[in-house]
Amino acid sequence: MKSKIRIASGQGFWGDLPIAPIEQIKLASASSPVDYMMMDYLAEVTMSIMQKQKLRDPKTGYARDLVEVIDTVLPDIVDKNIKIITNGGGVNPEACRDAIFAAARKRGIKIKVGVVLGDNILDSIDELLAGGNKLANMETGESLNDVRDRVLSANVYFGAWPVVEALRQGAQIVITGRTTDTGLTLAPMIHEFGWSENDWDKISAGTVAGHILECGAQSSGGNFSADWKKVKDFTNIGFPIAEAYPNGEFIITKHPKTGGLVSRQTVAEQLLYEIGDPREYITPDCIADFTSIHLEDLGRDRVKVFGIKGRPATDFYKVSMSYNDGFSASGTLTYTWPEAMEKARMADKILRGRLKKAGCVFDEVRTEYLGFNSCHAGLTPTKEAKVQEVVVKFGVRGKDKKSIEEFGRNLAPLILTGPPSVTGFAGGRPKPSDVVAYWPALLRKTAVTPRVIVEEV
Amino acid sequence: MKVQLIDICHARSGDKGDAANVGLIAREEKFYPVIKQYVTRAAVKKHFKGICLGPVDRFELPNLWALNFLLHNTLGGGGTVSLKHDAQGKTLAAALLRMEIDVPAALMKKKKAK
Numbered sequence: 250m251k252s253k254i255r256i257a258s259g260q261g262f263w264g265d266l267p268i269a270p271i272e273q274i275k276l277a278s279a280s281s282p283v284d285y286m287m288m289d290y291l292a293e294v295t296m297s298i299m300q301k302q303k304l305r306d307p308k309t310g311y312a313r314d315l316v317e318v319i320d321t322v323l324p325d326i327v328d329k330n331i332k333i334i335t336n337g338g339g340v341n342p343e344a345c346r347d348a349i350f351a352a353a354r355k356r357g358i359k360i361k362v363g364v365v366l367g368d369n370i371l372d373s374i375d376e377l378l379a380g381g382n383k384l385a386n387m388e389t390g391e392s393l394n395d396v397r398d399r400v401l402s403a404n405v406y407f408g409a410w411p412v413v414e415a416l417r418q419g420a421q422i423v424i425t426g427r428t429t430d431t432g433l434t435l436a437p438m439i440h441e442f443g444w445s446e447n448d449w450d451k452i453s454a455g456t457v458a459g460h461i462l463e464c465g466a467q468s469s470g471g472n473f474s475a476d477w478k479k480v481k482d483f484t485n486i487g488f489p490i491a492e493a494y495p496n497g498e499f500i501i502t503k504h505p506k507t508g509g510l511v512s513r514q515t516v517a518e519q520l521l522y523e524i525g526d527p528r529e530y531i532t533p534d535c536i537a538d539f540t541s542i543h544l545e546d547l548g549r550d551r552v553k554v555f556g557i558k559g560r561p562a563t564d565f566y567k568v569s570m571s572y573n574d575g576f577s578a579s580g581t582l583t584y585t586w587p588e589a590m591e592k593a594r595m596a597d598k599i600l601r602g603r604l605k606k607a608g609c610v611f612d613e614v615r616t617e618y619l620g621f622n623s624c625h626a627g628l629t630p631t632k633e634a635k636v637q638e639v640v641v642k643f644g645v646r647g648k649d650k651k652s653i654e655e656f657g658r659n660l661a662p663l664i665l666t667g668p669p670s671v672t673g674f675a676g677g678r679p680k681p682s683d684v685v686a687y688w689p690a691l692l693r694k695t696a697v698t699p700r701v702i703v704e705e706v
Numbered sequence: 707m708k709v710q711l712i713d714i715c716h717a718r719s720g721d722k723g724d725a726a727n728v729g730l731i732a733r734e735e736k737f738y739p740v741i742k743q744y745v746t747r748a749a750v751k752k753h754f755k756g757i758c759l760g761p762v763d764r765f766e767l768p769n770l771w772a773l774n775f776l777l778h779n780t781l782g783g784g785g786t787v788s789l790k791h792d793a794q795g796k797t798l799a800a801a802l803l804r805m806e807i808d809v810p811a812a813l814m815k816k817k818k819a820k
Contacts, residue, residue, distance in 0.1 A: 292785075294785065294786045474717055518716065518731065521770070523727055579789065627756040646789055
């Protein structure tokens, strides 16, 4: 058994800093080693985008940037023996693997790639429903029947164990679909340290490490509210690395000579990110207790994380479904001094009047005043009369596409038919885009089985 | 005495469906009892009047000197549906740091002298 392993975070979301994963590999050295790199590509909305791509072209449906990244780092990861674990396979991990194989062949490199399948339940929803799985909305309790014919994607969140199996079979790259962000980090710890399935404290520790790594630089100085000016060299921000030990303790750090900051405070902020009840951080692998986490700032961008407790996993997988829920469009105009806010509010009144006159029907019309109070409405001390210029953002949402189109046609005319000193209308008419809503549900773990395939090319 | 949270705390926020989560962390351990006592559910609900349209949950993390708030019915339907400019509640951490609490001067003094 290794005495420690180092897991680097390479990507916090699909569209994160492109150079980050490449630098994590490039800067790996004997003095700052990397054994694994995890990359998180999937957000709730991502699966529906990928599903749409796959419908148009069955060879797509995964994060294409991922293949570019892997192609770039391929010689280096073979040379340095670094393993990559990512959920960038989206709704088509096999196509992603084939693209990686094609890149490897071109470079004359032999590589073992594992895929985790079985999370995509889009084609078996009816079967699952017939089998007594209700897939009701776990937040509202609504029945899936209400939206069944509009479902775009449906995926089970798998945890670490299928990835562990792929690693056990010798995969150097593991491509999954909807595997939890935390599972990507936990898996190599289980694999290397031989943790058992019911060693809940250690499984929870690895899960907490995953939570710290899953948003990339958000634990190493990015979006840091305590003292952002203390963060060095944002331009070359270093993504976090977890140095994990067999007893479940780990240290969060980053490569030397990179920008950013790892401190008790940067790690604490990420620990609080997007959590609910801290005593119940539920994943497919365990229930981690965030009130048990201890932090010790060791200085020089090293924070020790220890003491973590956890409880047994539940009998359910979380399911993430997306469905079509009408259309939306938005557009902006900019008004300046004098009376910028008065004019912006008048523009809002005019636009609403014209849309009403045209017989438009919307579920929601929202007007926000960017630069005045769009984010902190009601909390800003700024007086409206003092506003020098304001971007007014109009948004509409509804089931009637014609109404959304009519909104698009009525925005630009405000420039010649409304209050003066207005600009900033660019990019043409706002077009209706599909609103994709999110349907979270639970599914008995026995209802689906992960499949792992490891192949070498 | 009035204390603005930004002087004794830092924070991070994000989305959980139509709820926003705001994690509020004391800058020093000695401030944790202060925020625990004064940044109550009711105070936060009142502070976010007009932004948070649902109930507020509060959870304590003394180990991280932190409180976690869930502001329900806050993001205009949630990430993918919302027309809000800040559909994911990313700036609500800063919004909470605007809050002022009225703390007995002795408490702050004593804590500072410690």
